[in-house]
Amino acid sequence: MTAAIDPVGAHVAELDRVLRGPATVKRSMIAEVRDGLADAAADHRDRGLDPQRAAAAAVRDFGPVREVAPLLQEELTARQGRRTALLLVVAFPATLLAWDGLWMTGRGWSTPPSAAVMALARATDVITVLIAAAALVLLVATFRGKPLPRWVTGLTGLLAALGVVGCGGMSVVMNLLLPNAGEGLPISPATGLVIGLTVVAGGLVARSAARSLRFSRAASRSHQGADPQVG
Secondary structure, three states: OOOOOOHHHHHHHHHHHHOOOOHHHHHHHHHHHHHHHHHHHHHHHHOOOOHHHHHHHHHHHHOOHHHHHHHHHHHHHHHHHHHHHHHHHHHHHHHHHHHHHHHHOOOOOOOOOOHHHHHHHHHHHHHHHHHHHHHHHHHHHOOOOOOOHHHHHHHHHHHHHHHHHHHHHHHHHHHHOOOOOOOOOOOOHHHHHHHHHHHHHHHHHHHHHHHHHHHHHHHHHHHOOOOOOOO
16 A cells, blocks of 8 residues: 655655755755644644645645745845855955955065056956945845846856956966066965965855856746756
8 A cells, every 4th residue: 555645745845856046045945844834734633634634735725836936946046146246245355455465565476567467457456346346236136026036146146257257367367478477476375375265265256156147047947937957
């Protein structure tokens, strides 16, 4: 004899399958849904329904996955956009300050930079500040219902990706334009620390950018009635 399927467990499992978002936030959201359905089922049992029918009634009251998932996905997407925007607000200014501190202590390039290199350096500083400012605006926008969180998160992911590619690419070009390419920065603990900070920050931003773009796409597909599962 086949055991009866638990309606609450099946419903929660389906939500867990289709939703995409930050792991910790998603786990908390799924646990909250499971607890809410369990409480609703308990209320129905208190009214005289048997456990199977009580669970089915709780699921029916909660709503089908195709209606509930887009709302939950919006929240997950907004949370990811918030994380990426906050990372940009912190990482880009921190990296800029670290490099400025390196120059101020006299541990910068060992060879005098050309006018083109200085222009690129100034442009990188300006872009860094603009990215941090734009990220701050997007961070505030993730707390609002409009514009839609999926579009804000998508823009945040795009901004992060452009920031990594733009600032990283300009830094490479600057070092290549030095008179002795590859020997511009003297080896020192301070230099290694700043370079390490830059690499780690760039990796974190790139990873967060990819997630923001992926989850915003999942939210769009969810609202179009398609399966929001993405690779």
